[in-house]
Amino acid sequence: xxxxxxxxxxxxxxxxxxxxxxxxxxxxxxxxxxxxxxxxxxxxxxxxxxxxxxxxxxxxxxxxxxxxxxxxxxxxxxxxxxxxxxxxxxxxxxxxxxxxxxxxxxxxxxxxxxxxxxxxxxxxxxxxxxxxxxxxxxxxxxxxxxxxxxxxxxxxxxxxxxxxxxxxxxxxxxxxxxxxxxxxxxxxxxxxxxxxxxxxxxxxxxxxxxxxxxxxxxxxxxxxxxxxxxxxxxxxxxxxxxxxxxxxxxxxxxxxxxxxxxxxxxxxxxxxxxxxxxxxxxxxxxxxxxxxxxxxxxxxxxxxxxxxxxxxxxxxxxxxxxxxxxxxxxxxxxxxxxxxxxxxxxxxxxxxxxxxxxxxxxxxxxxxxxxxxxxxxxxxxxxxxxxxxxxxxxxxxxxxxxxxxxxxxxxxxxxxxxxxxxxxxxxxxxxxxxxxxxxxxxxxxxxxxxxxxxxxxxxxxxxxxxxxxxxxxxxxxxxxxxxxxx
Ligand code: SAH
Ligand code: SF4
Ligand code: F3S
Numbered sequence: 001x002x003x004x005x006x007x008x009x010x011x012x013x014x015x016x017x018x019x020x021x022x023x024x025x026x027x028x029x030x031x032x033x034x035x036x037x038x039x040x041x042x043x044x045x046x047x048x049x050x051x052x053x054x055x056x057x058x059x060x061x062x063x064x065x066x067x068x069x070x071x072x073x074x075x076x077x078x079x080x081x082x083x084x085x086x087x088x089x090x091x092x093x094x095x096x097x098x099x100x101x102x103x104x105x106x107x108x109x110x111x112x113x114x115x116x117x118x119x120x121x122x123x124x125x126x127x128x129x130x131x132x133x134x135x136x137x138x139x140x141x142x143x144x145x146x147x148x149x150x151x152x153x154x155x156x157x158x159x160x161x162x163x164x165x166x167x168x169x170x171x172x173x174x175x176x177x178x179x180x181x182x183x184x185x186x187x188x189x190x191x192x193x194x195x196x197x198x199x200x201x202x203x204x205x206x207x208x209x210x211x212x213x214x215x216x217x218x219x220x221x222x223x224x225x226x227x228x229x230x231x232x233x234x235x236x237x238x239x240x241x242x243x244x245x246x247x248x249x250x251x252x253x254x255x256x257x258x259x260x261x262x263x264x265x266x267x268x269x270x271x272x273x274x275x276x277x278x279x280x281x282x283x284x285x286x287x288x289x290x291x292x293x294x295x296x297x298x299x300x301x302x303x304x305x306x307x308x309x310x311x312x313x314x315x316x317x318x319x320x321x322x323x324x325x326x327x328x329x330x331x332x333x334x335x336x337x338x339x340x341x342x343x344x345x346x347x348x349x350x351x352x353x354x355x356x357x358x359x360x361x362x363x364x365x366x367x368x369x370x371x372x373x374x375x376x377x378x379x380x381x382x383x384x385x386x387x388x389x390x391x392x393x394x395x396x397x398x399x400x401x402x403x404x405x406x407x408x409x410x411x412x413x414x415x416x417x418x419x420x421x422x423x424x425x426x427x428x429x430x431x432x433x434x435x436x437x438x439x440x441x442x443x444x445x446x447x448x449x450x451x452x453x454x455x456x457x458x459x460x461x462x463x464x465x466x467x468x469x470x471x472x473x474x475x476x477x478x479x480x481x482x483x484x485x486x
Contacts, residue, residue, distance in 0.1 A: 027053075027063045027170065035061040036070035037172070040088060041078025043229050043280065044200075045111055047180040049076045050169030052110065052137050057170055059141035068098065072106045072144055077113035079195045081383035085113055092125050099127045106147045108132060108140070112199035116387075118156045128152075134185070134200055135159040158186075158201035165210040168217070177225060177435050177465045179218050183211055183264065184230035189283065191310075192321045192389035193354065193382060196231060203231075205238040208259050208267060215271045224433055224465050225276040228268065233279050234286035236261040262290040269298040274467070276433060277301045278452070281308060284332050285324045292339040303340055304452040307332070308349035308378075312368030313361035316354055321389060326368060333372050342424070345451030348377045350410055353403030355382070355394035362406045369413050375421050375451060376478075377414045381407045415477045422453070422475035429485055430455070434466045455480040 035056050039049040052074065053063050064070055075091060078084040088109070099105055108130040109121055115133035122128055129147035132140055133156035143153040163185055171179060187196050188203040215226050230236060239258040259267075261279075268277050277298070282291075282305055295301045307329075311317050314325035324332075336344055350365060369377075381403035384396040398406075432447030432455045439446070445462060447455050447470075455470060456479055462468055470482035 026065050027057075029057070029062055033061045033071040034064040034069050035072045035074065036064050036067040037074045037076060038091070039076040039111075040084060041076075041080060041112065043180055043227070044182065044185075044231070045076050045078060046172075047169070047182045047229055048111065048134060048137070049074075050172050050180075051164045051167050051182075052076065052140065053170035053172055054167050055137055055140055056144075059144075063170070063172065067095075070105065072108065074108045074110050077109055077111040079112040079116045079199055079385065081380065082385070083383065088113055089125070092127060096127055104148070106130065106144050108144070108147075110134075110137070110140075112195070115156050115158070115199040116195065119154050122152055122154065130154070131156065133158060135162045137164070138162075160202050160204060163204060163206035165207045168214070175435050175464060176222060177433065178227065179223050179225070180227050180229050181211055181214050181218075182206065182230070183228045183233065183279075184236055187231040188235070189232060189323070190321055190389060192319065192393065193310075193351065193385070195385040195388055198387055200231070203235065205236050208238055208264050211264065212267050212271065215268050215275065215277075219272050219275045222465060224274065224467075225278065226268065228264070228277065228279040230279075231281060232283040232286060234261050234282050234288065234291060236264055238264075260288075260290070262288065262294045265291065265294050265301060266298070269294075269301050273298075273300050275300060276450075278304065280306045282306060284309065284329050285322070287332060289335060289339070292336060295344075296339055302450045302452065303343060304345035304347075304450065305336060306347045306349075307336075309365075309368065309372075310349060310351050311354060311357070311361070312365035313357070316357050316361050316364075319356065319390075319394065320351075320354060326364065330368070330371060343428075343451060345375045345453065346372060347452070348372070348374045350377055350379045352379070352381045352406035352410055353398035355390055355396055355398070357398060357406075362409075365410060366413050369410070369417060373417050373421055374414065375453065376418050377410075379407060379410050379414065419475070419477040422477065422480055425449075425453070425472045425480055426475055427472065429469060429471050430482070432457070432468055432470055432482070434462050434464055434468060436464050449480070453480050454478070455482050457482050457484060460484050 037049045039046045067073055075088055077088045106129045107127050109128050110132050114131045121131045129152050130143045131154040135158050136155040139155045146153050184205045186201040186203040237260055284307055309329055310320055312326055317325055384391050430449045432449050434445050434447045436446055438444035438456050443459050444456050445459050449455055457470055469485045471485050472480050472482045474481040
């Protein structure tokens with residue numbers, strides 16, 4: 001097992017939260033210049049790249065999927081683990097010869113790595129022309145135009161207000177069925193291992209009416225599923241008094257009280273019963289019964305919750321500053337099961353080998369997994385990040401070989417549980433939303449059930465965006481197989 005995971009610190013199912021990079025699709029609306037973007041990291045970064053593409057489009061750029069054709073290359077980067085940053089540096093070095101042969105090309109580093117390293121990136125990576133943090137994308141056209149005149153530029157200003165609410169994202173690489181909608185930015189939690197509060201700034205919620213408008217617009221364009229995105233969606237909070245007083249319009253005046261995440265979910269669910277609503281990420285300390293009852297109330301809110309636990313041991317959770325303990329977490333899971341039933345999908349993130357973690361404490365993570373029975377998980381070993389609370393306060397004292405062995409045990413456990421959970425679906429009738437053909441064969445279609453599991457069915461001439469009733473006939477640890485029910 002150890003060999004298999006030598007070079008990976010994340011194991012995740014298809015279309016994982018944070019694995020490979022994604023590039024731009026081609027868009028040709030007759031603009032004079034071409035932009036190529038590669039996005040790394042979480043869904044929020046992919047969603048941000050769509051905002052970036054929109055800002056650049058207004059300023060004369062179409063997107064291209066061929067970087068050799070590009071006038072501007074952006075890497076929208078992630079800092080979450082050391083490996084994520086190494087990947088970007090390797091990629092930059094691959095662009096070296098291209099830049100030599102085409103010196104007029106502008107290369108920009110965007111996102112979390114830009115925010116973390118600021119000016120230092122220009123010194124360290126000579127081919128980089130612009131460095132722009134997640135709250136400064138409106139300044140990209142200026143910075144790119146200065147770079148074209150030979151002036152390198154950095155803007156890593158973090159805002160307390162910016163939500164890009166008025167920008168209509170250019171959907172990149174979209175399957176035309178599912179889209180992301182950012183509902184908030186930043187994070188006010190201070191998990192001791194995590195770099196996000198430093199790279200993304202303070203938490204702020206986006207105007208709910210602009211969110212509903214975006215969902216409506218997507219539905220009208222044929223989309224059938226939206227995923228509401230935020231680092232901690234359960235702390236979504238918006239009120240006309242607190243947010244953007246200056247932009248009060250009629251609709252907002254009608255809102256008398258604070259809109260929380262449960263209200264927002266309901267507002268989006270009402271756009272159409274044929275629009276599926278998903279959301280990510282829920283924080284165990286904040287997920288309320290009100291949210292769970294709202295999920296139950298609407299068939300089109302998917303019965304799936306990503307509820308990262310990080311560790312199954314209360315002492316480690318305290319050191320991680322997660323502000324809940326094992327008991328609290330298990331109580332929240334019981335509540336999910338009580339209100340939404342056994343069929344509700346639950347997934348998690350886990351970190352193996354956090355500072356001072358003992359073997360016994362590691363086993364607490366394994367036993368918690370046995371109790372919760374996650375459908376799947378994103379699993380990592382701890383990677384110390386400069387500037388975080390853990391880096392300042394604790395020694396990164398678990399040897400890499402032990403971190404990897406513990407991670408391997410967690411992965412093995414998850415794979416057994418995933419298979420066990422999938423077997424429970426066999427024989428059941430479920431509604432799936434078709435996303436396209438199966439990656440293995442054009443003869444098969446690939447859809448997703450409410451619990452976020454991929455279901456493969458024989459091609460019965462359905463098309464992307466169709467809802468289809470299927471009977472689950474078989475499964476592996478990662479996939480369900482079904483046949484159409486007429
Ligand atoms: N806001 C989300 C997490 C975003 S980061 C939440 O609170 O759940 C995604 C995941 O990366 C985290 O859940 C955590 O499991 C992992 N992660 C974050 N920092 C890490 C680090 N320093 N080392 C290893 N994994 C880390
Ligand atoms: Fe990081 Fe914690 Fe915020 Fe998630 S909730 S982004 S893990 S600080
Ligand atoms: Fe990475 Fe930044 Fe997301 S650090 S995980 S891209 S918020």
